[in-house]
Amino acid sequence: MTDWRTRLEPSRPFWGEYRSRIQKFNGNRFPDVKELNRLLALNLASHGGQGIQFVPACDLPGIEYEYHIYTTGQVSTRENNWHDLFNALVWSCFPQFKAAMNAVHFNARKSGNGKSRGKLRDALTLLDESGAIVVSCNSDSLDALASHDWSRVFPAGDFHSAVPPIGWQNDGTHVFVCGHALLEKFLNPYKAITAHALLVLVDDEMMVMPREALLLELDRILAGQLVNGQLLDSPGSLSPLPVMGIPGWWPHGVQDSEFYADKQVFRPPRKGRPKASIVVLSV
Secondary structure: OOOHHHHOOOOOHHHOOHHHHHOOOOOOOOOOHHHHHOOOOOOOEOOOOOEOEEEEHHHOOOOOHHHHHHHHOEEEEOOOOHHHHHHHHHHHHOHHHHHHHHHHHHHHHHHOOOOOOHHHHHHHHHHHHHEEEEEEOOHHHHHHHHOOOHHHHOOOOOEOOOOOOOOEOOOOEEEEEOOHHHHHHOOOOOOOOEEEEEEEEOOHHHHOOOHHHHHHHHHHHHHHHHHOOOOOOOHHHOEEEEHHHOOOOOOOOOEOHHHHOOOOOOOOOOOOOOOOOEEEOOO
């Protein structure tokens, strides 16, 4: 039997912290819900007070997904399904943030008029499916990304996939992928893969943390800000990020000046559209 992990090419830098979690699965067969549940943080609960656990989708027919998670803690998970596997992996990396997203979905649904999802829920869905969190202590770097100033965002050079996987630019900008549909796209990488990025400015104290410690802090702080209504208000809160432009992330060739000159991927900003805001955090 072929190991399902060969589809992933785990050495690729875009797997980041998911690599170590993927390596925890035993055997060649696709992970089941029992294995996925072992990845979850102890005592993780929905904001409705129910312990989070992955449950086979066949046991939960006809449920309303976000409502069911909030009220029961059960996350419907399809068998042998890449999309749901990646969703489980994100729950393991961002447990508090995922629970917070579910709570905001639930509360927005409860207070809405039922006729439309609203801008906040649209933004949550983009972040949940295609999200990335870009962290830097350099406000100019984040402003360049918000401005779609790609010549400032991505350094000129002749980059290959051997470039170290964490961050880019001289300040060591970190990228944390939190969108499970985005992770699924990495199974077959193409140049135009674009994340919806939350731009986060941190102080020097946070920036020098080991990456895993920084992840824990981001999960905690951003979850709190999200439920308090301080993080998102519309899709415009998120900034497009062509992730295959990150040095070392493109697996099919060289990232040179010709690569970055492709305006179908590295697009200029739309006229009249405001820049995404930058979230400011500190320990």
